[in-house]
Every structure is written in structure tokens, then in C-alpha cells.
Amino acid sequence: MDCDLIIANGTVLTMVPGAAPIPAGAVAVRGTDIVAVGPARDLIAAAPGARVIDAGGGLILPGFVNTHMHLAMSLMRGFADDLPLMTWLEKHIWPAERTLMTADTVALGTRLAAAESLKAGVTCICDMYFHAPRVIDTLTEIGLRGVVAESLIDHPTPSCPTPEVALTRQRELLERYADHPLCVPAVAPHSPYSVCAANLVKEAELADEFGAPFVTHLAETRWEVEKITAEKGMTPVAYLADLGVLSERTVAAHCVHVTPDDLDILAEFEVGVASNPVSNLKLGSGVAPVPQMVERGLKVGFGTDGAASNNTLDLLRDVQLAALVYKGVAADPTCMPARTIAELLTIGGARVLGLADKVGSLEPGKRADVVCIGVDSPHAVPVFEPYAHLVYAARAADVRHVVVDGRVLVRDGELETLDEAALLAEARQATNGLVERLKG
Ligand SMILES: [Zn+2]
Incomplete structure (x- = not known):
């Protein structure tokens, strides 16, 4: 299989209507697009040269x-x-x-x-x-x-x-x-x-x-x-x-x-x-x-x-x-x-948003917009039912990796395309004394 990135080692929720979760699943990506969704073992075996992102046993779902x-x-x-x-x-x-x-x-x-x-x-x-x-x-x-x-x-x-x-x-x-x-x-x-x-x-x-x-x-x-x-x-x-x-x-x-x-x-x-x-x-x-x-x-x-x-x-x-x-x-x-x-x-x-032909579910042919949710915190153990876990227990802090258009933007919870510390300093500086300035 021709692909350059595999997001693997998690329960895949494709969000395709009626589709069941895929345990130990993976999403294979070539360029900006998803090329395959299925059991991780099969996808990794079919593309031995691809980079693998480890979802750590958590949830893999559309962004x-x-x-x-x-x-x-x-x-x-x-x-x-x-x-x-x-x-x-x-x-x-x-x-x-x-x-x-x-x-x-x-x-x-x-x-x-x-x-x-x-x-x-x-x-x-x-x-x-x-x-x-x-x-x-x-x-x-x-x-x-x-x-x-x-x-x-x-x-x-x-x-x-x-x-x-x-x-x-x-x-x-x-x-x-x-x-x-x-x-x-x-x-x-x-x-x-x-x-x-x-x-x-x-x-x-x-x-x-x-x-x-x-x-x-x-x-x-x-x-x-x-x-x-x-x-x-x-x-x-x-x-x-x-x-x-x-x-x-x-x-x-x-x-x-x-x-x-x-x-x-x-x-x-x-x-x-x-x-x-x-x-x-x-x-x-x-x-x-x-x-x-x-x-x-x-x-x-x-x-x-x-x-x-x-x-x-x-x-x-x-x-x-x-x-x-x-x-x-x-x-x-x-x-x-x-x-x-x-x-x-x-x-x-x-x-x-009129974008359902491109994003919103994990299917071959759609753009690779994928999020991995970790399940390795006390509030996230155990996971019996993945949808209920997402909706009643998961937290934003559990977001581990984020991929948009095939590009990794968050890796292990850290932003890849923004300097977070510099950004926060700039935002603080721009808003420092804002209320006083606007009232004065
Ligand atoms: Zn509004």
C-alpha cells in the first residue's frame, strides 16, 4: 500500500453511519488523504516504510x-x-x-x-x-x-x-x-x-x-x-x-x-x-x-x-x-x-459547513483530519464504551495527537506549528491593561 503516515494503536471511531468501532485499528494516510482504515496490524504490514504515530491505546477519530x-x-x-x-x-x-x-x-x-x-x-x-x-x-x-x-x-x-x-x-x-x-x-x-x-x-x-x-x-x-x-x-x-x-x-x-x-x-x-x-x-x-x-x-x-x-x-x-x-x-x-x-x-x-465530502468521518478518499484521545489518566480508566467515554469522561487535556490535511499539528500534546510560550507572551502583552485603556 502506498502511504506515508499511519496513525495506529487505538480504537478507531470512523463516524461512518452505522459503522462499528475498530479495536486495535489504524488510519493510513498518503499526502493529505486517508487511503485506508482498518486493523493496525494489517495496515502496518502493508506499508512497512510508513511513519507510525502511536495513539497509545486510546481513541482515534475524526477531528x-x-x-x-x-x-x-x-x-x-x-x-x-x-x-x-x-x-x-x-x-x-x-x-x-x-x-x-x-x-x-x-x-x-x-x-x-x-x-x-x-x-x-x-x-x-x-x-x-x-x-x-x-x-x-x-x-x-x-x-x-x-x-x-x-x-x-x-x-x-x-x-x-x-x-x-x-x-x-x-x-x-x-x-x-x-x-x-x-x-x-x-x-x-x-x-x-x-x-x-x-x-x-x-x-x-x-x-x-x-x-x-x-x-x-x-x-x-x-x-x-x-x-x-x-x-x-x-x-x-x-x-x-x-x-x-x-x-x-x-x-x-x-x-x-x-x-x-x-x-x-x-x-x-x-x-x-x-x-x-x-x-x-x-x-x-x-x-x-x-x-x-x-x-x-x-x-x-x-x-x-x-x-x-x-x-x-x-x-x-x-x-x-x-x-x-x-x-x-x-x-x-x-x-x-x-x-x-x-x-x-x-x-x-x-x-x-458543507464539507462532509472532505472531512467529518474517517474514510478512504477523505482528507486526513484525525484526533487521538489518550486514555491513560485516572478519569479515563476503564473504557467500556468509546462513545460514552468521549462524551461523558474525556477531557481536552487528553488530546494527544492532531493531524489536519495529513500534517501533524499536535504531537504528544504539544503544538508543532506554533511556539506556544512566545504566543502566550505576545497575547498577554497585547491585552495588558486593555480594560483600562478602553475605558480611559
Ligand atoms: Zn457568534
């Missing part, structure tokens, strides 16, 4: 997909907490961003977020922020995969003084990165409450022209639903459907306050839902009806949202908490079993 983030907001971790969304956004986050988020600080925040994400097993992200070309260039250097969108809001943003400028920058982004091997460029109107109907339609037309993802926040809070219903006479989901902007390329973050009719609309247009359980809980927004979405066959994945509203990018923590919340809310321990949660964390997220 986690974080379907909604604002990477550079990692520099605003803990900047404003315990506030409702609109106060948080209008009084704290938006004014601070306009001062803080130059292209250089966005690049620094993106590196910090990428470091945290990789060490938490995340191999693919969806970013909606500003200075998107710097985000893509930064992710390319590091090796992290993603959908990366330039945001449009009706007021000035850190990168664009007007929505017209944002539309121009978005078009440039879509042209420049059209065939990028790791990152998919996208457009991101911020939300139905911060972008007018005319601009929402222009955004959809631009996304349609390039076949690009259309990323937005949708039905996040009760306040949003009341405002849009009062102004438009329909729910935020129905309003976007009425404008004709929803499609199978829509990535709708949150969808917390949705009616059964809204779920029908999301299903009809094949909209992908990026659910952010911790951010929704922390901002007091509520709990998205993810079990009902799954039941209706919607595309659903998980996201952390930005580190300013989470306050970590530890996606595993988010989904573990969500798995418990769903059961508690439903008063039903069979609601959202571990395997379903694990699917949403991987292949489900890939479907939301």
Missing part, C-alpha cells in the same frame, strides 16, 4: 468541527461577563473591537484561538469576524482548516467603515481564496437585527454568485424574536425565508428561539444549524431545541462561539455539557445518546 466561532475574540476572553447579549454587544464588545481589532491583533487572536482549538482536538472551524484575509493566511501557516467569513454589519466594523466596503472586501475574499486547499471563504451578515433587508439580500446574491457559505446569527435571543416579529410580522427564521436568503449553504448560528414552523423552514431550505450551548447558557439566551432538530433530520453541529462569551474554545466541554442539559430539559436520559452527540461533534459539523 472535531467547531461550526461557529469568532477566533480573534480569544483576546477578549473575560473582558465583559455576566451581561445580557445586547448590553454585552452594544456597550462592551462592539466599541472595544473597533479600537482593538486591527489586522495585526486579529492575526494574533486567531493564532491564540487556533492553538487552543488544536489542543482541544478541533481540526476545522467556522470563523465569522473581520480582516478575513489575515485570518485565512494565519490559519494556512498553522495548518488549521476552516470556513472563514468577513462580517457585514450596518454600522462600522473594525475592518470596514460601511456595509458597501464590506461587500467589496467580501467579493475580493471570495475571488482571492476561491481554490484554497484549507479554507473556504464566506460571507457573513451579522444577524437579522443588525443588517437591513436590502443588505441581507445583497449578501445572499454574493454568496449565490460564488457558491459560498452564508454565515449568520439567527434567533439567538427572545429579544431578537420580539424585535423582528414587531417590525416584520414574522419570526426571524420566517423573515429570512421570506427575503429568499436561506439555502443549503446557510450556516445559522444559535437558532435557540425557534417554533415548530421555523424548524420546518430550516428543514425545507436545508439550512445548517451551528448550536452554541455554552454561549447560549452563559448569556442567558436559552437552550436550543437540538434534540427536536436532530429528530427532524436537520443538519446540526456544535460551536463554542467566541471566547468572549464562553469563555473557552474547548468544544468537547460544550458538547458534554449540552448532552447533559438535553437530558435534564427532556427529563429523559435516553435523549441524545452519546453516539448522536459524537456524530454532531464530527460529521454533523462537517455537514453544517
Whole structure:
């Protein structure tokens, strides 16, 4: 067998629907692609010259997909907490961003977020922020995969003084990165409450022209639903459907306050839902009806949202908490079993981002985005059922190796493409005295 890397010695969870775990399994990689998945003994025997990465008897599975983030907001971790969304956004986050988020600080925040994400097993992200070309260039250097969108809001943003400028920058982004091997460029109107109907339609037309993802926040809070219903006479989901902007390329973050009719609309247009359980809980927004979405066959994945509203990018923590919340809310321990949660964390997220043909499961022909989870800590012994272990016991600190596009980015828990100590020093320095500076 022609392959140059074998990730071996673990229980392989392929996340292929219906497939059983492969004990003592391996994933064989040639260049950027998976060429075989099966028993480790067979694959190693078939490719004696290949480098072998030892999963240490742990779990080998597809990298986690974080379907909604604002990477550079990692520099605003803990900047404003315990506030409702609109106060948080209008009084704290938006004014601070306009001062803080130059292209250089966005690049620094993106590196910090990428470091945290990789060490938490995340191999693919969806970013909606500003200075998107710097985000893509930064992710390319590091090796992290993603959908990366330039945001449009009706007021000035850190990168664009007007929505017209944002539309121009978005078009440039879509042209420049059209065939990028790791990152998919996208457009991101911020939300139905911060972008007018005319601009929402222009955004959809631009996304349609390039076949690009259309990323937005949708039905996040009760306040949003009341405002849009009062102004438009329909729910935020129905309003976007009425404008004709929803499609199978829509990535709708949150969808917390949705009616059964809204779920029908999301299903009809094949909209992908990026659910952010911790951010929704922390901002007091509520709990998205993810079990009902799954039941209706919607595309659903998980996201952390930005580190300013989470306050970590530890996606595993988010989904573990969500798995418990769903059961508690439903008063039903069979609601959202571990395997379903694990699917949403991987292949489900890939479907939301329109990348399921490339990533999200371990299959020959797909890109080699693989994470190895160690099981050699007291909290990780024994492992009777691997999905339950992942969803109820594993921790981000158990992430041992991370491979993206066939490239090893984390080895034995250490970042291979970033100097972590230097990065942390730079991030501390950039944010030192930030609160005082912005208030002064
Ligand atoms: Zn968000």
C-alpha cells in the first residue's frame, strides 16, 4: 500500500453511519488523504516504510468541527461577563473591537484561538469576524482548516467603515481564496437585527454568485424574536425565508428561539444549524431545541462561539455539557445518546459547513483530519464504551495527537506549528491593561 503516515494503536471511531468501532485499528494516510482504515496490524504490514504515530491505546477519530466561532475574540476572553447579549454587544464588545481589532491583533487572536482549538482536538472551524484575509493566511501557516467569513454589519466594523466596503472586501475574499486547499471563504451578515433587508439580500446574491457559505446569527435571543416579529410580522427564521436568503449553504448560528414552523423552514431550505450551548447558557439566551432538530433530520453541529462569551474554545466541554442539559430539559436520559452527540461533534459539523465530502468521518478518499484521545489518566480508566467515554469522561487535556490535511499539528500534546510560550507572551502583552485603556 502506498502511504506515508499511519496513525495506529487505538480504537478507531470512523463516524461512518452505522459503522462499528475498530479495536486495535489504524488510519493510513498518503499526502493529505486517508487511503485506508482498518486493523493496525494489517495496515502496518502493508506499508512497512510508513511513519507510525502511536495513539497509545486510546481513541482515534475524526477531528472535531467547531461550526461557529469568532477566533480573534480569544483576546477578549473575560473582558465583559455576566451581561445580557445586547448590553454585552452594544456597550462592551462592539466599541472595544473597533479600537482593538486591527489586522495585526486579529492575526494574533486567531493564532491564540487556533492553538487552543488544536489542543482541544478541533481540526476545522467556522470563523465569522473581520480582516478575513489575515485570518485565512494565519490559519494556512498553522495548518488549521476552516470556513472563514468577513462580517457585514450596518454600522462600522473594525475592518470596514460601511456595509458597501464590506461587500467589496467580501467579493475580493471570495475571488482571492476561491481554490484554497484549507479554507473556504464566506460571507457573513451579522444577524437579522443588525443588517437591513436590502443588505441581507445583497449578501445572499454574493454568496449565490460564488457558491459560498452564508454565515449568520439567527434567533439567538427572545429579544431578537420580539424585535423582528414587531417590525416584520414574522419570526426571524420566517423573515429570512421570506427575503429568499436561506439555502443549503446557510450556516445559522444559535437558532435557540425557534417554533415548530421555523424548524420546518430550516428543514425545507436545508439550512445548517451551528448550536452554541455554552454561549447560549452563559448569556442567558436559552437552550436550543437540538434534540427536536436532530429528530427532524436537520443538519446540526456544535460551536463554542467566541471566547468572549464562553469563555473557552474547548468544544468537547460544550458538547458534554449540552448532552447533559438535553437530558435534564427532556427529563429523559435516553435523549441524545452519546453516539448522536459524537456524530454532531464530527460529521454533523462537517455537514453544517458543507464539507462532509472532505472531512467529518474517517474514510478512504477523505482528507486526513484525525484526533487521538489518550486514555491513560485516572478519569479515563476503564473504557467500556468509546462513545460514552468521549462524551461523558474525556477531557481536552487528553488530546494527544492532531493531524489536519495529513500534517501533524499536535504531537504528544504539544503544538508543532506554533511556539506556544512566545504566543502566550505576545497575547498577554497585547491585552495588558486593555480594560483600562478602553475605558480611559
Ligand atoms: Zn457568534
